[in-house]
Every structure is written in C-alpha cells, then in structure tokens.
Amino acid sequence: MENDRVENDRVEDDEVPERPAGAGRGRRAFFGLAAAAAGAAGLAGAVVIPPYLTDPPTSAPAPASPRGRFAGKVVLITGATSGIGEATARAFAAEGAKVGFCGRRAELGRRVEQDIREAGGTARYQQADVRDPDQLRRFVDETAAAFGRLDIAFNNAGITRTAPLHEMSLDDWTDVHHTNTRGVFLSIQYEVPHMLENGGVIICTASESRRPGGAAYTSSKQAIKGIVETAAMDYGPKGIRINAISPGTTDTALVRPASLPDAIWEAFKRAWGPLNAPGTHRMAMPEEIARSVVSLASAEFAYMAGSTVLVGGGPLGGGPMRMPPGFPSGR
Numbered sequence: 001m002e003n004d005r006v007e008n009d010r011v012e013d014d015e016v017p018e019r020p021a022g023a024g025r026g027r028r029a030f031f032g033l034a035a036a037a038a039g040a041a042g043l044a045g046a047v048v049i050p051p052y053l054t055d056p057p058t059s060a061p062a063p064a065s066p067r068g069r070f071a072g073k074v075v076l077i078t079g080a081t082s083g084i085g086e087a088t089a090r091a092f093a094a095e096g097a098k099v100g101f102c103g104r105r106a107e108l109g110r111r112v113e114q115d116i117r118e119a120g121g122t123a124r125y126q127q128a129d130v131r132d133p134d135q136l137r138r139f140v141d142e143t144a145a146a147f148g149r150l151d152i153a154f155n156n157a158g159i160t161r162t163a164p165l166h167e168m169s170l171d172d173w174t175d176v177h178h179t180n181t182r183g184v185f186l187s188i189q190y191e192v193p194h195m196l197e198n199g200g201v202i203i204c205t206a207s208e209s210r211r212p213g214g215a216a217y218t219s220s221k222q223a224i225k226g227i228v229e230t231a232a233m234d235y236g237p238k239g240i241r242i243n244a245i246s247p248g249t250t251d252t253a254l255v256r257p258a259s260l261p262d263a264i265w266e267a268f269k270r271a272w273g274p275l276n277a278p279g280t281h282r283m284a285m286p287e288e289i290a291r292s293v294v295s296l297a298s299a300e301f302a303y304m305a306g307s308t309v310l311v312g313g314g315p316l317g318g319g320p321m322r323m324p325p326g327f328p329s330g331r
C-alpha cells in the first residue's frame with residue numbers, strides 16, 4: 001500500500017486498493033512475461049502465444065448506476081398479480097422500467113397494470129399460468145416482442161401446500177413443484193434466448209422456510225438455490241447474471257389467512273414479530289422485499305452471480321412458527 005502511494009502519486013483515503021501490496025510487482029512480472037513471450041515468438045516465429053496472455057478482459061466492470069436506474073430497461077415478472085411480485089412490478093416501473101408481468105387472476109392483473117399506468121409507468125399484464133409451458137413461453141416471447149427486448153426477469157410465481165408427507169396428495173405435491181420449481185426452470189429456458197445478445201439479469205424467489213408439513217414447499221424452494229448456482233455458471237460467462245432472493249416472512253396472501261379482519265391481523269403481527277423475527281421484531285412488507293429485488297437487479301450487484309440472498313428479519317431456526325398466546329397454533 002505504501003509503495004502504491006508513492007508510485008501512484010495519490011490514493012484516496014476510501015479507495016480500495018486494486019490489489020494487495022506486492023501484487024503490483026506480480027502484475028508487472030505478468031506483463032513482462034507476456035512481452036518476453038511476444039519477443040520470443042517474434043524471434044522464433046513458431047511459438048504460439050496463449051490467447052489468455054493477450055486477449056482483452058471478457059467484460060469491463062459495470063459502472064455503478066444512479067437512482068432512477070431502469071429507464072429504457074424491460075423487466076419481466078412471473079406472479080405479480082399480488083404480494084411481492086406486485087410490489088416489485090410497481091417498484092421497477094417507478095424507476096422507469098417497462099414491466100411485463102403475468103399471473104392467473106386476470107382481474108387483479110388488469111388492476112395492477114392500470115395502477116402503474118395511472119402513476120405514469122409502463123406496464124403490460126398477460127394472463128399466464130407458469131405450470132403451462134405454452135402459456136409461459138407465449139408470455140415471455142410476447143413481452144419481449146411488445147417492448148423490443150428483455151433485460152431483467154424476476155421469476156417469482158409461487159404457492160404453498162402444507163401437510164405431512166403421508167397425507168399430501170400427489171396433485172398438491174405436483175402443483176407446488178410445477179409452480180415453484182419447474183416454473184422457474186421453464187422461465188429461465190424461455191428468457192435466456194432473449195438475453196444472449198445484450199446480456200441480462202435473472203432473479204428467482206427461493207425461501208428458507210422449514211416448517212412441519214412443509215416438505216413440498218421447502219424442497220421446491222431449496223431446488224431454486226441449486227438452479228441458480230448452476231445456471232449462473234452456464235450463463236454468467238454469456239453476460240446473464242442469475243441469483244435468487246429468499247424473503248423472510250412477508251405480509252402477503254401467502255401467509256395471511258384470507259378471512260382474518262385487518263385489526264386482528266395487525267394485532268397478530270405485532271405479537272408475532274418478537275417471537276419469530278429476532279432481528280426486526282416484525283414481518284417484512286412486500287415493498288421492502290421489492291426494493292431488495294430492484295437493488296439486486298441493478299449494477300450495484302454486478303459481481304453477484306449464483307447466490308441466494310436472505311432478506312429476513314433475523315436468523316431463521318426453522319421449526320414451527322411461534323404463535324402468540326390466544327392465536328391458534330400454526331405449522
């Protein structure tokens with residue numbers, strides 16, 4: 001570092017050294033070797049210089065992007081008729097992206113689309129079920145065609161079914177896995193061809209949930225971590241960055257019993273927080289998870305690939321949820 005200060009004239013206090021002390025000599029030695037090899041090649045005329053010594057880097061580091069970051073970008077989201085997907089569609093649109101999203105409930109999809117447009121954003125809803133390969137492929141292809149490209153995909157559609165394995169029907173197991181896991185596989189399969197030319201970012205929704213009766217859901221979500229770890233190696237070198245996000249328990253229809261009145265739900269959440277989210281003492285709001293997804297898609301995370309990021313309210317121990325006194329015990 002001291003040598004760097006002298007050689008480079010000036011190194012800002014908060015500047016991260018490009019390489020450890022002494023590495024500069026190594027780099028000069030590296031180029032010296034290349035020069036020597038080139039000279040030797042010129043002399044001998046027969047020595048082949050390995051391309052890694054002379055090729056330029058495969059990609060330049062991406063510049064950090066300011067806020068209002070996604071103007072001109074096209075974002076696709078599966079499962080954005082409610083919850084985390086809906087909040088993420090709104091968040092991307094607010095940052096200037098053109099957002100194409102799907103879900104099965106057309107009425108909700110149209111409402112989200114209209115809300116985004118009324119707020120000055122660009123959105124396109126298409127009814128599609130991620131369990132149906134034809135519908136999913138049409139959604140991906142027609143989104144890319146409508147907006148002229150595809151830059152970012154958030155593969156988020158998901159469901160849960162809870163039962164101990166010996167009581168779980170094959171239909172329920174298949175439904176969970178075809179939605180959560182096969183849906184992600186097919187989404188990536190259809191999205192990648194649209195990204196090969198210009199590069200892209202793919203984020204999938206995993207989960208760290210481990211609850212009694214949750215074998216179908218947990219296995220489907222843990223599989224997503226394996227998909228992104230391996231797919232990142234296939235497509236990272238082609239300019240497509242693939243990661244997953246694991247939200248902590250988030251206040252959406254996935255966790256809230258449909259019939260519960262607002263006041264009871266709010267009271268439940270207040271009591272639930274300290275028992276189950278030791279780092280925050282509260283459930284996440286979908287808008288908070290959405291902001292994390294938007295950040296992960298930005299150039300701030302240009303070096304992250306094959307990772308699953310936990311955005312949770314503290315260490316998750318698994319096991320049953322701790323239910324506040326007076327509330328029925330949950331799984």
Ligand SMILES: NC(=O)c1ccc[n+]([C@@H]2O[C@H](COP(=O)([O-])OP(=O)(O)OC[C@H]3O[C@@H](n4cnc5c(N)ncnc54)[C@H](OP(=O)(O)O)[C@@H]3O)[C@@H](O)[C@H]2O)c1
Pocket residue numbers: 078079080081082083084085086102103104105106108128129130131156157158159179205206207208246247248249250251252253254255286
């Ligand atoms: N909430 C949590 O605590 C939590 C924690 C970790 C992970 N997650 C994951 O986060 C994701 C979003 O869930 P959420 O919490 O926001 O719940 P949500 O409000 O129920 O959202 C689920 C979304 O997925 C869509 N979807 C479900 N099945 C689909 C299918 N076959 N085809 C197309 N879209 C489908 C739903 O739309 P339609 O019903 O209109 O089809 C809806 O838009 C899920 O993958 C979930 O597993 C949630």
